[in-house]
Amino acid sequence: MLAEVLNNVGTCIFTKDINGCYTYVNQAVLDLLNVNLAEIIGFDDSQFFDLALSQQLKKNDQKVIKEAITVENEETNFIKVLQETRIYKTVKKPLFDDKNNVIGMCGVSTDITAEKKLQQIVKTQKKLLHTILDNVDAYIYMKDNERTFKYVNSKVAELFGTPVENIIGKKDTEVLPLDVAEHFNKSDQQVFDTGEKQTIEETSEDEHGNVLHYISTKIPYQQQGELPTLIGFSTDVSELYVLKEEFKKQANTDSLTKLYNRRYFIDHAEREFHRAKRHLRILSLIAIDIDHFKDINDSYGHPIGDQVLMSVAQCLLPCVRQEDILARIGGEEFSILLPETTLQSAKVVAERIRLNQSNLIIKGEWQGEIQVTVSIGVTCIRFEDDNFNDFFTRADKALYQAKNSGRDQVFCW
């Protein structure tokens, strides 16, 4: 009965005497070596394996027999009948008589070739994956819904300034400053709440206080029996962000005077106009034009005309508040939008500007000094203004009234 059971298991089971000769083998051994019982009982491994291997097997057997201990080994055997190398996990135990003398050994060998191959494949793939994850230009991490890091790539470790092992298993609040951890956690929570991928812009500060910008994609990832998790990919876009801001600034800036340009002014002023209408707020507008500027160009040349424009712009700057918008609208024309400012107050500002400009003495690498005057139109938002154009045109009309009245003056409409 027992023999039948042993013959029906796939594992090789055998016993040997103290000389290493087989005293029992089950069917799995016979099948593997392609022999019958008579061809194996009483013979040692030299009959079935090459010299080196049989000597190695004998050495293991002798250790069990001489030291009366259990030996566990992984044995790599070349199986002649299969013409291939197989890996076995072998457990060998000493056998004793009733006087406790070792009389042989018993072995159980399980073929773990497939398992070993699988382990090797997993190991190779893991190495490949780590090589990719550690060399890709992104911060990659895995966090559960209790804020514990399950994985970080080496770039994250570099950023946090501590080895990977010090991060995995820790909560974000333990490895990051609290405010940074809370900032990141906001979008993490969105992933857990919605169960959907989120792409967001995030910021943090480096050790010098520079703001770093990231584009982060966070995806939900659930493994059976584990807490809900997310995998995050964050790319540092700080340089791009600075460039983008620079482009944005350039697009809104007049290249000569560095004031806002017409496009920015109109966009902003239109928005302010609608906001003021909606909330019944006061809003004033000042239009400024240099008098007889053509004469300056004609007398001194265009490049010097440019320098005059720059000086006029510089002289305008101290006359406006932080919340006012000063822009160069065209050639020698400037505008100022003054939120929360009455017509009377705007007129005071305009008079100050007119005076400052007429007192401005512009010197440069040319003969003599240049002085300019400006004409100014001032208006304030009205209930009947249907659109921004009504408001803007009225300031222009006031300006031309100032021009027509002899220039170097302020006219309110």
Ligand SMILES: Nc1nc2c(ncn2[C@@H]2O[C@H](COP(=O)(O)OP(=O)(O)OP(=O)(O)O)[C@@H](O)[C@H]2O)c(=O)[nH]1
């Ligand atoms: N140097 C320089 N000149 C400019 C620029 N843009 C416009 N202009 C000149 O500004 C002058 C504007 O002339 P006009 O529109 O006749 O006005 P004005 O001579 O200032 O006379 P009034 O406005 O009537 O007082 C023209 O000569 C333009 O060529 C610029 O960027 N640089």
